[in-house]
Structure formats: structure tokens, C-alpha cells
Amino acid sequence: MSTQSEHVLTTLAAMLREVIGESWADDLDIGRETSFNRDLELESIEFVALAERLQTAFGARVDFAGWLADRELDQIISLTVGEVVDFICTCLTSSEAA
Amino acid sequence: MPHVERSGLKLHVQVLGEGPPVAMLHGLLVGSMASWYFGAAPRLARRFRVLLSDLRGHGLSDPSPTGYDLATLGADLHEILPLAGAGSATLVGHSYGALIALRYALAHRHRVARLVLVDAPLPPSQVPELDAFLARRPEEMLSALPDALQSGVADGSRQGRRLVAQLRRLVEGSLLADLQAEPDFADADLAGLDLPVLLVYGDRSGCRAAGERLARVLPRARLHFLPGGHFLPTEQAAALADLLDQELVHG
Numbered sequence: 001m002s003t004q005s006e007h008v009l010t011t012l013a014a015m016l017r018e019v020i021g022e023s024w025a026d027d028l029d030i031g032r033e034t035s036f037n038r039d040l041e042l043e044s045i046e047f048v049a050l051a052e053r054l055q056t057a058f059g060a061r062v063d064f065a066g067w068l069a070d071r072e073l074d075q076i077i078s079l080t081v082g083e084v085v086d087f088i089c090t091c092l093t094s095s096e097a098a
Numbered sequence: 099m100p101h102v103e104r105s106g107l108k109l110h111v112q113v114l115g116e117g118p119p120v121a122m123l124h125g126l127l128v129g130s131m132a133s134w135y136f137g138a139a140p141r142l143a144r145r146f147r148v149l150l151s152d153l154r155g156h157g158l159s160d161p162s163p164t165g166y167d168l169a170t171l172g173a174d175l176h177e178i179l180p181l182a183g184a185g186s187a188t189l190v191g192h193s194y195g196a197l198i199a200l201r202y203a204l205a206h207r208h209r210v211a212r213l214v215l216v217d218a219p220l221p222p223s224q225v226p227e228l229d230a231f232l233a234r235r236p237e238e239m240l241s242a243l244p245d246a247l248q249s250g251v252a253d254g255s256r257q258g259r260r261l262v263a264q265l266r267r268l269v270e271g272s273l274l275a276d277l278q279a280e281p282d283f284a285d286a287d288l289a290g291l292d293l294p295v296l297l298v299y300g301d302r303s304g305c306r307a308a309g310e311r312l313a314r315v316l317p318r319a320r321l322h323f324l325p326g327g328h329f330l331p332t333e334q335a336a337a338l339a340d341l342l343d344q345e346l347v348h349g
Contacts, residue, residue: 043132044130048158065140073132073136076136
């Protein structure tokens with residue numbers, strides 16, 4: 001994993017623990033393979049809270065709303081942490097190149 | 099968490115996009131802004147400033163033992179609506195959220211440009227979400243919930259447990275009593291609401307007759323059916339997004 005990728009993963013994992021706010025999440029290994037639905041059992045409203053934190057952290061460089069608009073809720077919930085990390089990194093890389 | 103505080107109660111809000119103001123409201127008991135956030139809101143956010151909120155007691159807003167009557171929920175909306183921007187707003191509501199929008203438009207006519215009412219029940223106490231509580235058998239209770247929530251509750255997942263906890267808090271408060279006490283809208287009041295209204299109903303919804311009544315009485319209403327039942331924002335998310343996009347941009 002690149003440094004950027006690792007940084008984004010660490011940031012995302014910290015945000016998830018904050019959003020979930022339950023002690024079991026503090027002890028959990030959150031990695032690229034972690035599934036929002038199967039492993040974290042995240043409620044859709046918690047995904048909203050996560051999306052908002054990501055938008056605040058990464059700002060205009062990451063168009064979350066646009067990304068979400070193209071997907072159904074059940075597709076979003078079945079994503080893995082790695083897929084979200086990759087999406088963020090792609091946005092960051094292309095905005096740096098621009 | 100972005101929020102607005104009203105009388106010590108934190109109301110969770112999210113704002114997406116830039117443009118003319120749109121505010122979207124969800125329904126009682128099982129609802130939260132998630133159904134709009136993952137449904138029509140991102141599409142509308144391409145051209146509008148879209149304000150989403152969780153009703154008190156729901157989603158990430160603070161729990162509240164009281165205040166589930168349309169007047170109080172309308173006052174909550176009044177507090178947050180400035181976040182959508184200046185000028186008159188389009189209000190989009192599902193189920194009881196549609197009634198909050200309708201009651202608000204009647205009380206604050208100048209603040210509202212247009213209404214989209216998705217499967218609004220009439221009289222107000224007839225919210226289909228209550229069917230889950232009136233059912234006598236657990237399997238009836240389960241099937242009264244929106245599809246997306248049924249397996250969570252049945253499987254005892256974390257999502258199911260958290261929903262049940264929310265429902266328990268709501269039912270222990272005044273919600274059911276407030277619903278029962280809410281008076282019906284008067285046809286005379288509705289007939290005076292000179293405002294474009296799009297009514298969207300599930301063709302198999304138990305609220306269909308309410309849609310037909312509103313279409314008859316409101317002077318500038320259009321009624322559109324989508325295939326399905328009551329929970330259109332989750333069960334017909336794409337079709338509803340298309341319809342809202344069409345209505346708000348071209349209607």
C-alpha cells in the first residue's frame with residue numbers, strides 16, 4: 001500500500017470507530033477487507049455520519065455525493081473499507097495532477 | 099456532527115450541493131435522513147442546496163420524549179430551514195414528513211415555493227408505520243417494516259437491535275398519543291393552498307385514497323403513481339429520484 005493509501009486507511013478507521021462509538025469497535029482490526037455491512041454492521045445513518053466526516057476531511061477534492069448518487073444503498077453498504085480508500089486516493093491523485 | 103439546537107434538543111442536519119433551497123423530510127418510527135441521503139438527495143444536490151434532517155428522536159438527532167405533533171415538528175423545521183438558504187424552499191416529505199411539510203406550508207406560505215408529498219397518510223394518525231405495532235403476530239409486524247429493515251430485525255443484527263432500541267424509546271414517549279390526537283387537515287384549508295404540489299404515491303399503498311383526496315382538493319396538485327407500497331424512498335429510490343429531478347428542474 002502506498003503512504004497515501006495507508007494514511008487514508010488510518011483516517012477512515014479512526015472515523016469509523018468514532019462514528020460507531022462502541023467499545024467493541026476500538027478493539028477491532030479495521031483493514032482493507034473489512035466490510036461495512038458484514039463486519040461492522042453499520043447502520044445506514046452511521047454511513048451518513050461517516051460520509052460527512054470524509055467530506056469535511058478531504059473537502060472539495062473528493063465528490064462523495066456524486067459517487068453515492070451513482071450507487072444504490074445496498075451496493076454502498078456492501079462496500080469494503082479498501083474500496084472507499086481507493087476511491088478517495090483516486091480523487092486525491094487526480095486533483096493533485098490537475 | 100452538524101446539527102441545529104432547538105430548546106436544548108440537537109437536530110442532526112446535512113447540507114448537500116448548491117442552488118435554490120430544497121428541504122427533505124423523512125417519516126416516523128423507522129425513518130431517518132439516510133433514505134434521502136442514499137436516494138434522491140445526491141442527484142438533486144447537483145442543482146440545488148439540499149437540506150436533510152433527522153426528526154427529533156430519530157437517526158442521529160437527540161431522543162425526545164415529547165413533541166411528535168405536526169406543530170412542534172413544524173417548529174423544528176422552521177428552526178433549521180435557513181440552512182437551506184434564502185428564499186422560498188421546495189419541501190419534499192415522505193409519509194408523516196410530507197404532513198409536516200404540508201402543515202408548514204399552510205402556516206408559512208411565503209416560505210415555501212413548492213411541495214412534493216410522497217405517500218402522505220390522511221388522516222395523520224393513519225401512518226402505515228404504525229401497522230407494525232398494531233399487528234398481532236410477529237411475522238405481520240416484520241412485514242409492516244420497509245424491506246431494507248426486515249432482515250436486520252429478523253436476524254438480530256446490530257442494525258436490527260439499534261432500530262428496536264429507537265422504536266422502544268419513541269413508543270415510551272408521547273409519539274403514539276401525539277399521532278392519535280393530531281386533527282385531520284380541513285379541506286377548506288387545503289383548497290386555499292395556492293402552491294404547486296406533486297403527489298407521489300405507491301399504486302399498492304394503503305395511503306392511496308389520501309393521495310386521491312389531496313389531488314381533488316388542492317388547487318394546483320398533480321398525482322403520480324409509482325409501482326409499489328408505502329416505502330417509496332427506499333423501495334423505488336431510482337424512480338423517485340428521476341421524478342423529483344424532473345419535477346424540480348422542469349416542473
